Amino acid sequence: xxxxxxxxxxxxxxxxxxxxxxxxIHMTMPRGKVIAIMGGSGSGKTTLLRLISGxxxxxxxxxxFSGNIxxxxxxxxxxxxxxxxxxxxxxxxxxxDLSVFDNVAFQMRxxxxxxxxxxxxxxxxxxxxxxxxxxxxxxxxxxxGGMARRVALARSIALDPMLIMYDEPFTGLxxxxxxxxxxxxxxxxxxxxxxxxxxxxDVQKSLEIVDYVYFIADGVIAAxxxxxxxxxxxxxxxxxxxxxxxxxxxxxxYPAHSYRQDLDLGEVGV
Amino acid sequence: xxxxxxxxxxxxxxRVIEGIWRLGVGTRFFLLVLxxxxxxxxxFNLVIRELYFTGVLSLIIIxxxxxxxxxxxxxxxYETLQKYGSESxxxxxxxxxxxxxxxxxxxxxxxxxxxxxxxxxxxxxxxATEQLAAMGLMAVDPVARVVAxxxxxxxxxxxLLAAIFSVMGVFGGYLVTxxxxxxxxxxxxxxxxxxxxxxxxxxxxFIKSCFxxxxxxxxxxxxxxxxxxxxxxxxxxxxxxVVTSSLVILGLDFILTAFMFRGVS
Amino acid sequence: xxRTTLDLWVGIFVIVGIGALMMLSLKxxxxxxxxxxxxxxLTGHFENIGGLKVRAPVKSAGVVVGRVTNIxxxxxxxxxxxxxxxxxxxxxxxxxxxSILTSGLLGEQYIGLSAGGDEVMLKDGDNIMKTNSAMVLxxxxxxxxxxxxxx
Numbered sequence: 001x002x003x004x005x006x007x008x009x010x011x012x013x014x015x016x017x018x019x020x021x022x023x024x025i026h027m028t029m030p031r032g033k034v035i036a037i038m039g040g041s042g043s044g045k046t047t048l049l050r051l052i053s054g055x056x057x058x059x060x061x062x063x064x065f066s067g068n069i070x071x072x073x074x075x076x077x078x079x080x081x082x083x084x085x086x087x088x089x090x091x092x093x094x095x096x097d098l099s100v101f102d103n104v105a106f107q108m109r110x111x112x113x114x115x116x117x118x119x120x121x122x123x124x125x126x127x128x129x130x131x132x133x134x135x136x137x138x139x140x141x142x143x144x145g146g147m148a149r150r151v152a153l154a155r156s157i158a159l160d161p162m163l164i165m166y167d168e169p170f171t172g173l174x175x176x177x178x179x180x181x182x183x184x185x186x187x188x189x190x191x192x193x194x195x196x197x198x199x200x201x202d203v204q205k206s207l208e209i210v211d212y213v214y215f216i217a218d219g220v221i222a223a224x225x226x227x228x229x230x231x232x233x234x235x236x237x238x239x240x241x242x243x244x245x246x247x248x249x250x251x252x253x254y255p256a257h258s259y260r261q262d263l264d265l266g267e268v269g270v
Numbered sequence: 271x272x273x274x275x276x277x278x279x280x281x282x283x284x285r286v287i288e289g290i291w292r293l294g295v296g297t298r299f300f301l302l303v304l305x306x307x308x309x310x311x312x313x314f315n316l317v318i319r320e321l322y323f324t325g326v327l328s329l330i331i332i333x334x335x336x337x338x339x340x341x342x343x344x345x346x347x348y349e350t351l352q353k354y355g356s357e358s359x360x361x362x363x364x365x366x367x368x369x370x371x372x373x374x375x376x377x378x379x380x381x382x383x384x385x386x387x388x389x390x391x392x393x394x395x396x397x398a399t400e401q402l403a404a405m406g407l408m409a410v411d412p413v414a415r416v417v418a419x420x421x422x423x424x425x426x427x428x429x430l431l432a433a434i435f436s437v438m439g440v441f442g443g444y445l446v447t448x449x450x451x452x453x454x455x456x457x458x459x460x461x462x463x464x465x466x467x468x469x470x471x472x473x474x475x476f477i478k479s480c481f482x483x484x485x486x487x488x489x490x491x492x493x494x495x496x497x498x499x500x501x502x503x504x505x506x507x508x509x510x511x512v513v514t515s516s517l518v519i520l521g522l523d524f525i526l527t528a529f530m531f532r533g534v535s
Numbered sequence: 536x537x538r539t540t541l542d543l544w545v546g547i548f549v550i551v552g553i554g555a556l557m558m559l560s561l562k563x564x565x566x567x568x569x570x571x572x573x574x575x576x577l578t579g580h581f582e583n584i585g586g587l588k589v590r591a592p593v594k595s596a597g598v599v600v601g602r603v604t605n606i607x608x609x610x611x612x613x614x615x616x617x618x619x620x621x622x623x624x625x626x627x628x629x630x631x632x633x634s635i636l637t638s639g640l641l642g643e644q645y646i647g648l649s650a651g652g653d654e655v656m657l658k659d660g661d662n663i664m665k666t667n668s669a670m671v672l673x674x675x676x677x678x679x680x681x682x683x684x685x686x
Contacts, residue, residue, distance in 0.1 A: 082409040093404035428550025437555040
């Protein structure tokens with residue numbers, strides 16, 4: 001029984017038709033921790049999130065969420081399970097036809113029978129947690145990018161989930177908003193006792209706030225460890241990724257014929 | 271040359287297969303929407319909200335177009351009927367053309383371009399900005415919560431809009447022929463009333479507009495839900511909604527008319 | 536937009552729409568005889584109905600009192616059976632005479648009823664005994680020539 005680990009991923013494989021995206025992933029995510037999943041674009045990070053939320057089914061292996069094997073659940077059970085999960089999309093994905101207040105209240109109205117006055121109190125509490133109580137009457141198109149993401153964060157913690165997944169939470173934010181979001185993630189995780197999974201490119205900010213890091217490359221876990229481990233790591237891939245070097249295990253060039261051949265210079269006499 | 275011909279034929283074949291395939295997917299989606307309509311019927315507020323966007327906001331264009339179509343019908347009808355000395359039948363002409371054909375069809379065409387395109391664009395944009403995915407992850411079914419209320423609002427507002435269109439048209443015809451030209455107003459109404467039948471004209475027109483409402487909104491929600499999540503994809507889907515539903519309206523109108531008025535007069 | 540304002544507008548829209556439907560039914564269409572449940576059925580056998588069609592009016596003294604709902608051919612008697620839905624506020628004597636007439640020179644054909652003097656009234660499902668067929672131009676000419684020839 002996994003009272004410690006909220007999520008256990010066991011020998012997970014996933015492929016789109018013949019193209020293997022994930023190959024034999026093992027991960028454990030304990031409760032109350034912030035875990036980062038890093039990797040280059042197209043390395044299968046977002047697919048991993050979709051496997052955890054049960055949007056897609058694995059080719060083999062399984063994801064276990066608080067004791068349940070996600071892909072074996074029926075549709076109703078899966079929807080029940082998803083109420084314990086929150087997801088923060090890259091650009092917030094706020095419902096543009098609802099006000100900030102109604103966005104946060106959305107899940108409460110859909111899934112609970114709370115009275116309007118209780119919903120009002122809860123929504124204001126959630127908005128207060130992200131510092132936007134005063135903005136509850138605004139519409140999403142009146143918010144800045146950072147504010148929209150904070151509202152989305154408030155929305156995803158509306159029903160006090162056990163897990164929140166963040167898909168690129170730092171993309172396209174100014175340094176101040178970026179700090180605000182980063183610290184919010186850490187603080188909410190600690191105060192609400194939930195588990196957070198961050199999928200990000202932003203190495204510096206992520207390493208500041210997370211407890212554990214997984215690096216994914218070519219569908220396998222290339223490296224893992226605490227931020228301190230990772231920073232000290234001498235593994236070539238990790239080194240390249242953290243320091244953003246142009247060439248290394250991840251090559252600068254897309255696989256191609258030889259340059260000479262492509263430019264039609266022939267093979268003779270230079 | 272032959273290569274060009276072969277590729278042209280292949281292209282036609284490809285389009286036909288694609289069309290049939292889409293028809294299948296669309297029908298399945300339509301059934302899915304019907305299946306998941308429980309939520310929107312239980313929580314009718316969701317439908318009322320959408321009724322504002324599909325119905326109330328389409329009112330102006332329907333009222334104005336109805337008025338003008340009726341005025342033109344009155345004017346042209348009078349000009350033609352006058353040659354045969356039967357200008358008293360102008361009320362009949364205006365009312366019958368509106369109630370049987372122009373009301374449902376023109377209102378449906380306007381509705382497709384006003385409300386149908388808006389529905390497609392809205393759902394398409396919600397998809398492109400991951401709002402639908404976010405909803406799914408909040409354990410709320412987007413088909414039940416977003417698509418079905420829009421579908422039902424369209425189904426409800428279409429017959430009402432068609433009726434408003436017809437009434438405005440009859441009024442427009444009255445304005446031109448009675449008020450401006452001077453046809454006797456008693457003749458206008460009584461000729462109309464003796465020729466227009468409740469069952470065969472008004473009820474059939476109403477049934478037509480119900481069919482159109484279902485067809486337009488079913489196409490609109492499907493195109494929106496099926497749109498590729500990009501700006502280009504949404505704009506193409508919007509165009510397709512207007513083109514497809516216009517063609518479907520005209521085709522359906524012929525079929526329904528053939529069924530309703532077969533063997534009668 | 537505030538919920539209440541929105542509801543108000545939708546309410547107005549629905550009322551206007553239903554009002555339009557009502558107006559179409561009552562003012563434009565003559566929603567009275569055909570659709571009202573207050574009607575009774577009469578049948579009549581005609582040798583020749585000419586150009587009579589379903590939905591043609593049934594008139595008495597020029598007033599519409601019913602409508603033709605069905606026309607069938609009887610294979611026993613080889614004549615046409617016309618079914619009429621009559622407004623139940625009008626009742627006619629048993630010996631009422633039904634004839635197929637034409638409104639104007641080129642107008643549509645209708646059934647004209649001229650009341651008789653019988654005490655007993657026609658009831659639902661009754662058959663009108665006395666009928667007069669439509670005028671057919673060829674028969675008229677034929678009869679005219681026949682008469683001329685016999686003179």
